[in-house]
Amino acid sequence: MAKVKKQPRPKALPPKGFRDYFGSEVTERKHMLDQIAAVYHRYGFEALESPAVETVEALGKFLPDVDRPNEGVFAWQDEDDSWMALRYDLTAPLARVYAQHRNDLPTPYRRYAMGPVWRNEKPGPGRYRQFYQCDADTVGTASVAADAEICAMLSDTLEHVGIPRGDYVVRVNNRKVLNGVLEAMGLPEEAGVRDDVLRTIDKFDKVGEEGVRQLLTKGRLDASGAYIDGVGLSEDQAEPVIAFLTSKAADAAKTFENLRGAVGTSRIGAEGIAELEQIGDLLAAGGYGAERIEIDPSVVRGLGYYTGPVFEAELTFEIFDEKGRKRQFGSVSGGGRYDDLVKRFTGQPVPATGVSIGVDRLLAALREKGRIRSTATGPVVVTVMDKARMADYQAMVAELRNAGIRAEVYLGNPKNFGNQLKYADMRRSPVAIIQGGDEAERGVVQVKDLVLGAKIAESATLEEWKAQPAQTEVPLGDMVAEVRRILAGSEG
Amino acid sequence: MAKVKKQPRPKALPPKGFRDYFGSEVTERKHMLDQIAAVYHRYGFEALESPAVETVEALGKFLPDVDRPNEGVFAWQDEDDSWMALRYDLTAPLARVYAQHRNDLPTPYRRYAMGPVWRNEKPGPGRYRQFYQCDADTVGTASVAADAEICAMLSDTLEHVGIPRGDYVVRVNNRKVLNGVLEAMGLPEEAGVRDDVLRTIDKFDKVGEEGVRQLLTKGRLDASGAYIDGVGLSEDQAEPVIAFLTSKAADAAKTFENLRGAVGTSRIGAEGIAELEQIGDLLAAGGYGAERIEIDPSVVRGLGYYTGPVFEAELTFEIFDEKGRKRQFGSVSGGGRYDDLVKRFTGQPVPATGVSIGVDRLLAALREKGRIRSTATGPVVVTVMDKARMADYQAMVAELRNAGIRAEVYLGNPKNFGNQLKYADMRRSPVAIIQGGDEAERGVVQVKDLVLGAKIAESATLEEWKAQPAQTEVPLGDMVAEVRRILAGSEG
Structure with a gap:
C-alpha cells in the first residue's frame, strides 16, 4: 500500500440516492417484515437468504461484449476480471439458487426472501437506489393452485399487517387470455406489431379505453399537445383488445363470458380463461370472495413480463397526494407466473409463480392510516x-x-x-x-x-x-x- | 441497449466466497439477532440502518491517486466517476452517520446496527466474503461508564442468547496502560520501534510469555525452524512489557498493583489503570462480578486499533476442533474505545466506544452446545x-x-x-x-x-x-x- 497523502476532510454524506434509517423507522419495518414472514411461514414457505452479490452472468440482462455492463445495476470486476453485481431484485437470485440446488430442494419449492435490492438509477424524491423487497415464490409446479395460493396468501398478509378487508383488493388477470386476444386479432406471433400492442395496453391505466383505442389505430393527441403515432390497426382489429380490457362485469360468470367473446376461437385464450375460472373456484373454496380477490382483465401491469396469471394488490382507500388532491393509494404488491426464468441455467423449463411486496410503500400506507404500532417510547x-x-x-x-x-x-x-x-x-x-x-x-x-x-x-x-x-x-x-x-x- | 447475442448458459453458482442460507439457517440467525436487539434496546440503544453502499472517501483507508481502490473492499465507480464501495464493517458508516446528523442526534448517541458486511478477501473454508455483524456503540461521551455499560450489556447479551454464566468471560484491558508501559520503557513516541513492540505483543496469544520475551530482544526460532528477528531491546527494556502482559492476578487489587509496577511513573499509564479500576467498580455496583467480566491485561487483540479500554468476550467451554483436538471455543465478540473516528469528518475529536458480536461464530457455538431452539418442523x-x-x-x-x-x-x-x-x-x-x-x-x-x-x-x-x-x-x-x-x- 502506497503512503497515504494528506487529504481534505471527507464529506459526511452517503452516496447519492442512499439514505439512513433511524430508530422506529428500522423497528417498524422490521416488525412488518416479521408479520409478513409469519404468514408466509404458515403457508409452508421456507426462508432463503442469498447473497447481495451475484455474478453478472447469473443475473442476466447483460452484454459480454461491452466494457461495462449497462445501467440499471451496480457492477464491478472481481480479481479474475469476471463481473459481479448487486442484485436488482429477489427473483433473479432465486432462479440461480433453484438451478444450483434443485436436486436437494423439495418439488415444488416454496420459498420466501426479504431484504434490500439495489438499482443503479437516477435517484429522485422518494426514489432510492437501495430499497426493500419481500417475495414469496413457488417453483416447480405448473398448477394454477399455486397461483391461487399466492393470491390467498397476499390477501391474508395484507390483513395481518393491518389493512382491513374492504381497504384492499387483489386483482387477477392472465397473460394467456391476452395472447388469445392477439391470436384472435390475427396478428403474427413474431411481428413487432405484437410488442406495439403490448406497449399500448400498458398505458391503459393512464389513457383509458378511448386512449387505447386511438393509440391502437390512428394515433392520439396527448395532454402536452404532442401527437403520438398509433399502431395503425383498423377499428375492427382493435376491438378485441378493448373488449378484453373492459370485460370486467359485476359478476365473474359475466366477465368470463365477455372474455370468451374477446378471444374467439383461440385455444390459448380458452386455456387462459379456464385457468382464471379455476383460480376463482379454488379461492372461493378457501373462503376468499370477490371482495378480497377478484378476476379483473383490466390489470395490465406485468402482462409483458409474465407468462400466465398475473396479480396485483391495490389499496383502495383514498389519500391526499403531495398536491392536496384525493386519490386512491394504489398498488403495493404485484406478481405472476414466469415459466422461463430457470431455463436460462438448465435448459429445461421450470414453471414458477410468485409475488413481491413493496415493503416501503406498504409501510407508508399503514402510517397514512395511523395503523403503525408506536415503538417510539424512549428509555x-x-x-x-x-x-x-x-x-x-x-x-x-x-x-x-x-x-x-x-x-x-x-x-x-x-x-x-x-x-x-x-x-x-x-x-x-x-x-x-x-x-x-x-x-x-x-x-x-x-x-x-x-x-x-x-x-x-x-x-x-x-x-x-x-x-x-x-x-x-x-x-x-x-x-x-x-x-x-x-x-x-x-x-x- | 445493443442487441443481445446468443450466449452459452450461465453457471448456476454464486460468486466465489458467497453462499446461500436455507430455512432454519435463516430463521435461527434471525431469532438470535432479535434476542440481541432486545437486550440492546433495553439498554436504551436505538436502531440504525445505514445503506450497504458508502462513498469510498467516507469509508476511508483509500487512496485518491491510484486507479482502483486497494484490496479489502468491493468498490466501483459511479456515473460521475466517484468511487463507491460496500461497507466492510458497521463502525465506519456509524462515523459518517454521526458526523452528518450530529445536530439532530442526542448526545451521547447510543445506537445498534446489524446486517451483512463485505470483504474483498480471498475466500477459504468457512471464510465468506459476506457475513453478519451486530454492533452497539455509544458516541459522544468520554466517560468510562460508557465502556462499563458496553461490557455489562455484552455479558447480558451472551446470557440472553443462551450462553450460561461460567461458559463465557468478558475480558477488559486498556490501551492507555500499554502506552504507559511503552513510556516507562523510554521508547520514543514516534519511532518505528513502538510499532514493532505492538506487533510483537499481538503474538502473545500464540507464542506466550517466553516467546514475546525472545521476539522483543534477540529473536526466536519458530516452529517451522525459521529464525524470526527480534526487536532488539535489552532484557531490561523488555521487562515492563512482560510485566504488563502477565500482570493478571487472582484478585483485581493485586492485578492493579502489578500494573502500577509495569507503568512506573507514566502519567498516561496511571490514567489507564484508574480507568480500569473505575470500570471494575461500576460493574461491581451493577452486580457484574469477575466470573462474568474481569480485568485482564493479557487481552491484546485490538490494542493497536483502540485508544482506551478494549474488551473481548470469550466462550470458555471446550469443543473438539476439526482435527479432533480439544480446545476452548474462543472469542465471539470484541470492541473498545476509538476516539478519532468521527474527527476525520468534522475535525473535532468525538469520543466513542462500542462492541461487535460475530453472529455466525456465536450461532456456531450455540449449535455446538445444542442450545438452538429447533425451528425445523415442516408444515x-x-x-x-x-x-x-x-x-x-x-x-x-x-x-x-x-x-x-x-x-x-x-x-x-x-x-x-x-x-x-x-x-x-x-x-x-x-x-x-x-x-x-x-x-x-x-x-x-x-x-x-x-x-x-x-x-x-x-x-x-x-x-x-x-x-x-x-x-x-x-x-x-x-x-x-x-x-x-x-x-x-x-x-x-
Whole structure:
C-alpha cells in the first residue's frame, strides 16, 4: 500500500440516492417484515437468504461484449476480471439458487426472501437506489393452485399487517387470455406489431379505453399537445383488445363470458380463461370472495413480463397526494407466473409463480392510516447529580433493566442538570430518576413522570407547577414499582 | 441497449466466497439477532440502518491517486466517476452517520446496527466474503461508564442468547496502560520501534510469555525452524512489557498493583489503570462480578486499533476442533474505545466506544452446545388423491391455516401417492391429511402422524404395521382438533 497523502476532510454524506434509517423507522419495518414472514411461514414457505452479490452472468440482462455492463445495476470486476453485481431484485437470485440446488430442494419449492435490492438509477424524491423487497415464490409446479395460493396468501398478509378487508383488493388477470386476444386479432406471433400492442395496453391505466383505442389505430393527441403515432390497426382489429380490457362485469360468470367473446376461437385464450375460472373456484373454496380477490382483465401491469396469471394488490382507500388532491393509494404488491426464468441455467423449463411486496410503500400506507404500532417510547433516564456516585446510578439502572424496563444512565456531561432533562426529552423518555446527595442519605429517589410533566408544563399555573404532582419521592426499594406504575399509566 | 447475442448458459453458482442460507439457517440467525436487539434496546440503544453502499472517501483507508481502490473492499465507480464501495464493517458508516446528523442526534448517541458486511478477501473454508455483524456503540461521551455499560450489556447479551454464566468471560484491558508501559520503557513516541513492540505483543496469544520475551530482544526460532528477528531491546527494556502482559492476578487489587509496577511513573499509564479500576467498580455496583467480566491485561487483540479500554468476550467451554483436538471455543465478540473516528469528518475529536458480536461464530457455538431452539418442523401436508377435487383440499388447508397451523396442499404431480409422502418426509412434515373419494363421500379424513409413523416404520412388526396406530380417521369437522392433538404430542 502506497503512503497515504494528506487529504481534505471527507464529506459526511452517503452516496447519492442512499439514505439512513433511524430508530422506529428500522423497528417498524422490521416488525412488518416479521408479520409478513409469519404468514408466509404458515403457508409452508421456507426462508432463503442469498447473497447481495451475484455474478453478472447469473443475473442476466447483460452484454459480454461491452466494457461495462449497462445501467440499471451496480457492477464491478472481481480479481479474475469476471463481473459481479448487486442484485436488482429477489427473483433473479432465486432462479440461480433453484438451478444450483434443485436436486436437494423439495418439488415444488416454496420459498420466501426479504431484504434490500439495489438499482443503479437516477435517484429522485422518494426514489432510492437501495430499497426493500419481500417475495414469496413457488417453483416447480405448473398448477394454477399455486397461483391461487399466492393470491390467498397476499390477501391474508395484507390483513395481518393491518389493512382491513374492504381497504384492499387483489386483482387477477392472465397473460394467456391476452395472447388469445392477439391470436384472435390475427396478428403474427413474431411481428413487432405484437410488442406495439403490448406497449399500448400498458398505458391503459393512464389513457383509458378511448386512449387505447386511438393509440391502437390512428394515433392520439396527448395532454402536452404532442401527437403520438398509433399502431395503425383498423377499428375492427382493435376491438378485441378493448373488449378484453373492459370485460370486467359485476359478476365473474359475466366477465368470463365477455372474455370468451374477446378471444374467439383461440385455444390459448380458452386455456387462459379456464385457468382464471379455476383460480376463482379454488379461492372461493378457501373462503376468499370477490371482495378480497377478484378476476379483473383490466390489470395490465406485468402482462409483458409474465407468462400466465398475473396479480396485483391495490389499496383502495383514498389519500391526499403531495398536491392536496384525493386519490386512491394504489398498488403495493404485484406478481405472476414466469415459466422461463430457470431455463436460462438448465435448459429445461421450470414453471414458477410468485409475488413481491413493496415493503416501503406498504409501510407508508399503514402510517397514512395511523395503523403503525408506536415503538417510539424512549428509555427511563437515570440522571447524574454527582459524578462521583456513578456506581450508585449504575446499580439503579441495572435494577431497572433486570426488571425488564428499558433504562439508561445519563452519560453526557452532568454539570448542567437542565441538559439532562433536555436529553431525556429528546429521547422521549417517559420517566427520569433523580437522586442527589440529600436523597441518597435518606435512601430515596425522585421519580419524575415526564409525560405528565410535559402536559402540566403546557397548561399549569405557577401554583400547580409548584405542587409538582408529576414527581414523586419513593424509597429506593420502591423505585421499580413506581416506574412500573407510571409506565402502565402512560400506555393507557 | 445493443442487441443481445446468443450466449452459452450461465453457471448456476454464486460468486466465489458467497453462499446461500436455507430455512432454519435463516430463521435461527434471525431469532438470535432479535434476542440481541432486545437486550440492546433495553439498554436504551436505538436502531440504525445505514445503506450497504458508502462513498469510498467516507469509508476511508483509500487512496485518491491510484486507479482502483486497494484490496479489502468491493468498490466501483459511479456515473460521475466517484468511487463507491460496500461497507466492510458497521463502525465506519456509524462515523459518517454521526458526523452528518450530529445536530439532530442526542448526545451521547447510543445506537445498534446489524446486517451483512463485505470483504474483498480471498475466500477459504468457512471464510465468506459476506457475513453478519451486530454492533452497539455509544458516541459522544468520554466517560468510562460508557465502556462499563458496553461490557455489562455484552455479558447480558451472551446470557440472553443462551450462553450460561461460567461458559463465557468478558475480558477488559486498556490501551492507555500499554502506552504507559511503552513510556516507562523510554521508547520514543514516534519511532518505528513502538510499532514493532505492538506487533510483537499481538503474538502473545500464540507464542506466550517466553516467546514475546525472545521476539522483543534477540529473536526466536519458530516452529517451522525459521529464525524470526527480534526487536532488539535489552532484557531490561523488555521487562515492563512482560510485566504488563502477565500482570493478571487472582484478585483485581493485586492485578492493579502489578500494573502500577509495569507503568512506573507514566502519567498516561496511571490514567489507564484508574480507568480500569473505575470500570471494575461500576460493574461491581451493577452486580457484574469477575466470573462474568474481569480485568485482564493479557487481552491484546485490538490494542493497536483502540485508544482506551478494549474488551473481548470469550466462550470458555471446550469443543473438539476439526482435527479432533480439544480446545476452548474462543472469542465471539470484541470492541473498545476509538476516539478519532468521527474527527476525520468534522475535525473535532468525538469520543466513542462500542462492541461487535460475530453472529455466525456465536450461532456456531450455540449449535455446538445444542442450545438452538429447533425451528425445523415442516408444515402439515394435505395430500391430493383426486386432482379434480383441488378446491376441497384448498378449503381444508385454509381451515388449518386459519386455526394458526402451518399447512400446505401438495402442489406437485399427484399421480404417484408415494411421491407425496416422500415430499412430506423431505419437508419434515409432522402430519399428512388424506382424503380419497370414499372418505369424501363419508365426510371424513385420514390424519397420519408422520413422526410416530417413522418411529413405527423403524421397528414395527408386520402386525404392528398393519394396525397403523399412526393413522386415524376422523370426521372432517374434527380435523383441526386431531392435528392439534398430534402436534401437541410431537412437541413434548
